[in-house]
Amino acid sequence: MTLTEKDSQYLWHPYTQHKTSQTPIAISRGEGALLWDENNKEYIDAIASWWVNPFGHSNKIIADAIYKQLTTLEHVLFGGFTHEPAIKVAEELMKILPKNQQKIFFSDNGSTAVEVAIKVALQYFFNKNEKRTTIIAFENAFHGDTFAAMAASGISFYTQAFQGMFIDVVRIPVPIKGQEQASFDALKDVIKNHNCAGFIFEPLVQGAAGMVMYEPESLAKLIQICAANNVLTIADEVMTGFGKTGKTFAMDYVDENPDMICLSKALTGGTIPMAITTFTQDVFDAFYDDDINKALFHGHTFTANPTGCVAALASIDLLQTAEMQSNIERINASHLKFQKKIENHAKVITARTLGVIFAVEIKSEAEESYYGSMRTKLYNFFIDKGVILRPVGNIVYILPPYIMTDEQLQKVYKTIEEAIEMV
Secondary structure, eight states: OOHHHHHHHHOOOTTOOTTTSOOOOOEEEEEBTEEEETTOOEEEETTHHHHTOTTOBTOHHHHHHHHHHHTTOSOOOOSSOOOHHHHHHHHHHHHHSOTTEEEEEEESSHHHHHHHHHHHHHHHHHHTTOOOOEEEEETTOOOOSSHHHHHHOOOHHHHGGGTTSSOEEEEEOOOOTTOHHHHHHHHHHHHHHSOEEEEEEOSSEETTTTSEEOOHHHHHHHHHHHHHTTOEEEEEOTTTTTTTTSSSSGGGGOSSOOSEEEEOGGGGTTSSOOEEEEEEHHHHHTTOSSOGGGSOOOOOTTTTOHHHHHHHHHHHHHHTSHHHHHHHHHHHHHHHHHHHHHTTOTTEEEEEEETTEEEEEEOOSSOOOTTOHHHHHHHHHHHHTTEEOOOBTTEEEEOOOTTOOHHHHHHHHHHHHHHHHHO
16 A cells, blocks of 8 residues: 555645545655655656745754753753753744843744734733733734734635634735825724734735735834734745745844844744744733732743754854855745746736745736635646645745756746746
């Protein structure tokens, strides 16, 4: 029995309608930007396996750090205990995070990082005896699949089965070009008419919405409006963090700092699930009290897992090497050149680039749904060509490992050009 046959017998995959979906591809090994399936077919991983793997598969530096830690201390509970790897992660993050961030809280993945931030925003005002129960979010946002994260997300088919069960979330338009003032006005109106605790946003790039991009100046204005009204701000850098936008964090482009930042995905270089939510001292101080009921009663069994921590330390070190920074610049320059080549194509609506993120929107005769026919046709075409890309409706994006070679990038571009002609 093949791996795919065994899979169909036992496993339930994410975001999958198993009755109509194709059989999953069984991957047997990976190296660099490449993966091989059980039949030894080669694939270029052009989306870094859902944006988590910037330094390549089977990275020896991260693997060695993990192995060394496993022979010393694989895990210890973090309630009432601490350990050197967690402290070192905090020390290294404080060197590269926006300067107002002072405290870090460990969890398991992007959704839980967001879950922690939203709970903190709500309890922050509860602890101050203020009734603030509304969270502000962007339209078409995606922040994860746990309940508070799902409530803040705006892609309806992910959440429609749970309507009426969520915390109070009000949405405002994304301040894309030409829509900035509408976004500012909407935020002011929401704050005026609701008891708002926090505003959560994907800084500069909305990933699951199709790599929708907006300007740092617009985000700075939104943060200023929140600060003036004592509304906490939450930067969801789960996707954008650790170099994706060309800087270490997307917030590095923005003159204003958020009250909280959510991190995961590339945090451990795609090895061990781990997430972090960071906070200002002011936020932490709202929980620092003689009253035990004002504590943050939230935790995970594998909080601050030492093995995950050393993977994060190795990843942070790798990101800051001259080689990796040069790779990010190289990929960005290559994307910009490809964007210029195809943006005026008759079948292209728009093309856009930020850092290592590239997206192209392809014209369609009918409105395309997230998992519509064009998306399926494009996805199958890419897989057949040995390139892993997961279109969002009619939007094709690239978010490659930073170690992807120029030759591999050119194959990805060529495959996308062929796909545009095909549709």
